[in-house]
Amino acid sequence: MNRVRKPYIAGNWKMNLDRSRALDLIKTIKGRLGDGNDREVAVFTPAVYLADVSAVAQGSPLGVGGQNLHWEQQGAFTGELSGKMLREVGADRVLIGHSERRHLFHEPDDWMGRKVRTALDCDLLPVLCIGETLDERSHNRTDRILKKQLESGLSAVQATETRRLTIAYEPVWAIGTGEVATPEQIAAAHALIRKWVGTKLGGDAAVTIRILYGGSVTPDNVKGIMASPDVDGVLVGGASLKPDTFLPIIEFETRA
Numbered sequence: 499m500n501r502v503r504k505p506y507i508a509g510n511w512k513m514n515l516d517r518s519r520a521l522d523l524i525k526t527i528k529g530r531l532g533d534g535n536d537r538e539v540a541v542f543t544p545a546v547y548l549a550d551v552s553a554v555a556q557g558s559p560l561g562v563g564g565q566n567l568h569w570e571q572q573g574a575f576t577g578e579l580s581g582k583m584l585r586e587v588g589a590d591r592v593l594i595g596h597s598e599r600r601h602l603f604h605e606p607d608d609w610m611g612r613k614v615r616t617a618l619d620c621d622l623l624p625v626l627c628i629g630e631t632l633d634e635r636s637h638n639r640t641d642r643i644l645k646k647q648l649e650s651g652l653s654a655v656q657a658t659e660t661r662r663l664t665i666a667y668e669p670v671w672a673i674g675t676g677e678v679a680t681p682e683q684i685a686a687a688h689a690l691i692r693k694w695v696g697t698k699l700g701g702d703a704a705v706t707i708r709i710l711y712g713g714s715v716t717p718d719n720v721k722g723i724m725a726s727p728d729v730d731g732v733l734v735g736g737a738s739l740k741p742d743t744f745l746p747i748i749e750f751e752t753r754a
């Protein structure tokens with residue numbers, strides 16, 4: 499398949515693994531990765547493992563990211579991390595607005611624009627996660643929810659910055675459930691996102707921005723998902739925790 503944008507395969511380790519398993523996994527991935535010219539691969543690790551994981555990844559094209567950040571640089575924000583802190587321990591990117599942050603920890607939409615802005619200002623590559631719940635989909639509110647999340651998440655982004663920004667479409671009902679969105683649902687959501695970016699930030703931004711799909715991606719379904727129009731990569735949770743499942747996703751073209 500001739501792709502306009504470089505495929506981006508990302509693993510979200512969430513609050514999983516321990517230090518030794520995290521280091522084993524990153525060493526295995528690094529060992530299998532080529533020069534990084536044909537795809538971008540990254541892992542979003544628990545913050546306490548960032549320094550060690552990024553030390554292993556150093557010198558390779560592997561990206562290493564945090565799973566959240568606060569928009570302030572310092573202050574009385576117990577339990578939070580600033581962009582500068584993430585950079586200091588070797589992160590080069592960060593997840594923003596993952597559905598678990600939005601729904602389990604009640605992070606509101608209007609935080610996301612500030613977080614994206616801060617990430618860009620700190621020289622971190624943000625991956626803004628958006629997606630509808632099952633209830634929202636069943637009430638035909640998917641388009642409205644995605645536009646609302648785009649509006650707030652991209653509120654402070656310039657058109658020229660879309661090369662450094664990635665959007666992950668992750669239907670909440672598909673995350674960790676084994677239920678994957680259909681090719682039609684994925685194609686429709688990704689087309690809506692790209693069109694929205696084009697309308698707000700211009701045609702060049704729409705062509706350059708990468709849009710990932712996330713939600714129960716496995717070695718068996720990755721090739722079909724990657725063939726879907728407007729899909730530039732995948733954000734993988736459960737299947738990113740083991741080489742047996744993550745490596746075949748990274749090498750998705752070779753799947754039968």
Ligand code: PEP
Pocket residue numbers: 510668672673674675676712713714715733734735736737
């Ligand atoms: C995720 O957490 O972003 C995710 C997509 O998880 P899973 O692949 O386990 O559904």
